Amino acid sequence: MIRLEENEKQILCYIPSDFSREFLEKKIGEEIVVKGNLKRINNVLSILYNPNVEPTPTKSIEEIVNSFDLDPKHENVSIAGRIITIRDQGKAVFAHIKDIESRIQIYVKKDIVGDENFNFFKEFIDVGDIIGVRGKLFRTKTGELTIEVEYFEILSKCLNELPEKWHGIKDPEVRYRQRYLDLISNPETAEVFTKRTKIINKIREYFTSKGFYEVETPILNQIASGASAKPFITYHNTLNENLYLRIAPELPLKKLIVGGFNKVYEIGKNFRNEGIDIHHNPEFTMMEFYVAYWDYNDLMKFTEDFLSWLVIQINGNHKLKFGELEIDFTPPYKKIKYFEYLYNVTGKTKEFFLNEDNARKFAKEIGIKEENLTHPKVIDKIFTYFSEKKFINPTFVIDFPKILSPLAKTHRNDPDLVERFELFIAGLEISNAYTELNDPIEQRKRFEEQLKQREQGDEEAQMIDEDFITALEYGLPPTAGQGIGIDRLIMILTNSTSIREVILFPTLKQKQ
RNA sequence: GGGUCGUUAGCUCAGUUUGGUAGAGCAGCUGACUCUUAAUCAGCGGGCCGCAGGUUCGAGUCCUGCACGACCCA
Numbered sequence: 001m002i003r004l005e006e007n008e009k010q011i012l013c014y015i016p017s018d019f020s021r022e023f024l025e026k027k028i029g030e031e032i033v034v035k036g037n038l039k040r041i042n043n044v045l046s047i048l049y050n051p052n053v054e055p056t057p058t059k060s061i062e063e064i065v066n067s068f069d070l071d072p073k074h075e076n077v078s079i080a081g082r083i084i085t086i087r088d089q090g091k092a093v094f095a096h097i098k099d100i101e102s103r104i105q106i107y108v109k110k111d112i113v114g115d116e117n118f119n120f121f122k123e124f125i126d127v128g129d130i131i132g133v134r135g136k137l138f139r140t141k142t143g144e145l146t147i148e149v150e151y152f153e154i155l156s157k158c159l160n161e162l163p164e165k166w167h168g169i170k171d172p173e174v175r176y177r178q179r180y181l182d183l184i185s186n187p188e189t190a191e192v193f194t195k196r197t198k199i200i201n202k203i204r205e206y207f208t209s210k211g212f213y214e215v216e217t218p219i220l221n222q223i224a225s226g227a228s229a230k231p232f233i234t235y236h237n238t239l240n241e242n243l244y245l246r247i248a249p250e251l252p253l254k255k256l257i258v259g260g261f262n263k264v265y266e267i268g269k270n271f272r273n274e275g276i277d278i279h280h281n282p283e284f285t286m287m288e289f290y291v292a293y294w295d296y297n298d299l300m301k302f303t304e305d306f307l308s309w310l311v312i313q314i315n316g317n318h319k320l321k322f323g324e325l326e327i328d329f330t331p332p333y334k335k336i337k338y339f340e341y342l343y344n345v346t347g348k349t350k351e352f353f354l355n356e357d358n359a360r361k362f363a364k365e366i367g368i369k370e371e372n373l374t375h376p377k378v379i380d381k382i383f384t385y386f387s388e389k390k391f392i393n394p395t396f397v398i399d400f401p402k403i404l405s406p407l408a409k410t411h412r413n414d415p416d417l418v419e420r421f422e423l424f425i426a427g428l429e430i431s432n433a434y435t436e437l438n439d440p441i442e443q444r445k446r447f448e449e450q451l452k453q454r455e456q457g458d459e460e461a462q463m464i465d466e467d468f469i470t471a472l473e474y475g476l477p478p479t480a481g482q483g484i485g486i487d488r489l490i491m492i493l494t495n496s497t498s499i500r501e502v503i504l505f506p507t508l509k510q511k512q
Numbered sequence: 513g514g515g516u517c518g519u520u521a522g523c524u525c526a527g528u529u530u531g532g533u534a535g536a537g538c539a540g541c542u543g544a545c546u547c548u549u550a551a552u553c554a555g556c557g558g559g560c561c562g563c564a565g566g567u568u569c570g571a572g573u574c575c576u577g578c579a580c581g582a583c584c585c586a
Binding site: 087110167169171174369 | 579
């Protein structure tokens, strides 16, 4: 269907999604100025994108809905948004207009807008169009807040049909590839992503109130540092060298503590060249923060205060549902010692697991393929095997083996351990933290140990970063630092069981 | 990497067991209706059945391969 008609001085047209020049030429009548010149057709099309945005919205739909909850008193308002439903009553039309947060009903009455405008509305305005309206607020007899339209204008034409109004978009592939359709047609999706923004705003609010500086450190680096992960490699033309996308911002942030910042944090994307599943996306949002003169005990206290505050802000109380689970964020959170836990579930001691032959033999017995793993990785696998999905309420697993933690400070009471914890919630690893290793001589030894593991085939072992060691040589104060997986935290706070449900445009394979 | 499932109208889905003219609801189009809200009523149009092969007189349906996606496992 296509129609080009003159309405006063405007030319309006409906363009089907499969329109072509030939199609237009064939269909356009002789009396119409457009003759198939492509430029001219574009001019006609440009009318669809009206540059005169009038009426300009005075308030968002959300603000109007919230501020006129009881008696709207025929207040005059202007709003704009996308039409999602139209109910034609003959000489009056009801429609709903929405944006990301809210929707409101409009009432277009022939008596009020006049015959010509009313006919124009019925003829040319479709579900999906973006329109602006001005009018008086009232309540219908069923009590719904509604705008009685006095003036309206089409602001942008929707050339395709919207997804079904009742079921929305279900196909996960379409939801991820065309997220805008998901946001338009599925209110639950819109809620998750507006909540995501609110959560991140609240995090910034909290850290700012505690005296932290927010900083930005490089994404492009000569060395991928700060975590055990495979990096993405890219290339800079004029420098003529390969660069790595960061896998963590840890080392640059610690350099800022050397520089005199006492409290810093960064929220940003990390990139890890690894598999994709419900808990992993190759690019994901990480928060890291560092505090001079704190240790990991201070961090645990801080984390309890911060998380329980955040959950109240977002959820209203400390208990929230996650899938089948109920999670209680009331502090204090349980602390479980790494090797104590392993002893309780296996009957084997720290000394047993720190012996490589024992660890490998044990791993084999429980069905872990250990042949291609380094000793630290074997221990890590064993711990994961016994702890996976076990810690539902927020739980700190503390005092990790030193050989798993090349950047963490040796435990004050045990040379085999480091002062490190991971925070688990709903069985997910949400956070990783430690008292920072600030001895440049020991840091070099730890890096050299990593190099050995790399030579043994562990592609995730960390690379030596000489610049970082140099920074440590100038003196890193005693410091504690923590990383928080923001996407996973948002999953828990929005009851989303897949990471793709909290990332607007998750990584997908190119469609052929 | 392995397994299971999915891909049919713009959208949500039937139809696959047992091969035989491609279906519904919503959306769209035409008409009626000045408080509807999954509006209602009457009528109409709409398909590369993911792609490529194969079996068959005949394939949306059976077989093989491929693509993309979801879930589970490693």
